[in-house]
Amino acid sequence: MNATPPPAKPTKRPLPWALITFAALAMCSLVTLMAVLTGGNLDEFKSGPSWTPVAPAAESVQASRPEGQSFASGDPVTIAYDGGVNLRRTPGYQNKPAGDTLRTVSAGAPGTITGGPVDLDGLRWWQVRFAADEGWMAERSSQGRLLLELAGP
Numbered sequence: 587m588n589a590t591p592p593p594a595k596p597t598k599r600p601l602p603w604a605l606i607t608f609a610a611l612a613m614c615s616l617v618t619l620m621a622v623l624t625g626g627n628l629d630e631f632k633s634g635p636s637w638t639p640v641a642p643a644a645e646s647v648q649a650s651r652p653e654g655q656s657f658a659s660g661d662p663v664t665i666a667y668d669g670g671v672n673l674r675r676t677p678g679y680q681n682k683p684a685g686d687t688l689r690t691v692s693a694g695a696p697g698t699i700t701g702g703p704v705d706l707d708g709l710r711w712w713q714v715r716f717a718a719d720e721g722w723m724a725e726r727s728s729q730g731r732l733l734l735e736l737a738g739p
Contacts, residue, residue, distance in 0.1 A: 656725055657712055661699040662737035668693045671733045673721040677704040677711035679728075688721045696737060 657663065665671050670690040674682070691697070700720060701713030709724040712734060725734050 655703060656710075657699045657702070657734075657736065659699055659701060663697050663699055663712075663714060663734050664737045665691050665693050665695045665697075666732045666735040667727070671723055673714070673716060673719055673723055675721055677702075677722040678706040679709070679724070680707045688719055691716050691723070 670692050672679075673688045673691050675686050675688060676682075695716055697714045697716040699712055700715050702711055702722070703725075704711045704722070708728060709726065711722045711724055713720065714723050714734070723734055726732055
């Protein structure tokens with residue numbers, strides 16, 4: 587009879603418990619060592635800039651404006667859009683008669699806020715004086731482009 591030897595037991599790979607235990611102990615030792623060396627302050631080991639409190643700025647002109655408004659009556663403004671902005675007799679731009687546009691004010695022209703705001707046609711409108719002309723102008727275009735901005739000091 588041909589006797590075949592019983593099949594050999596598959597060899598089990600020992601789990602790397604010793605390696606895992608060693609790594610965990612090494613990490614704990616490293617954290618403890620860092621805490622001892624820094625006196626318990628681990629902040630200096632964090633990466634990136636640290637937060638530094640900023641001193642409050644002097645009160646600005648913005649603080650006198652009602653919340654949610656860019657301008658107040660008497661504010662100096664300039665035209666921010668290079669293509670110029672229409673100065674209108676009344677606020678709004680939809681369904682207006684042809685004579686509603688007084689003139690187009692050029693980019694950089696200085697003016698003064700005299701009234702407003704009025705929210706109409708999805709835009710915020712301000713009454714503005716430019717030289718001898720006074721009318722209404724949108725703060726931003728319907729595409730969100732800035733048209734009017736505070737003049738620099």
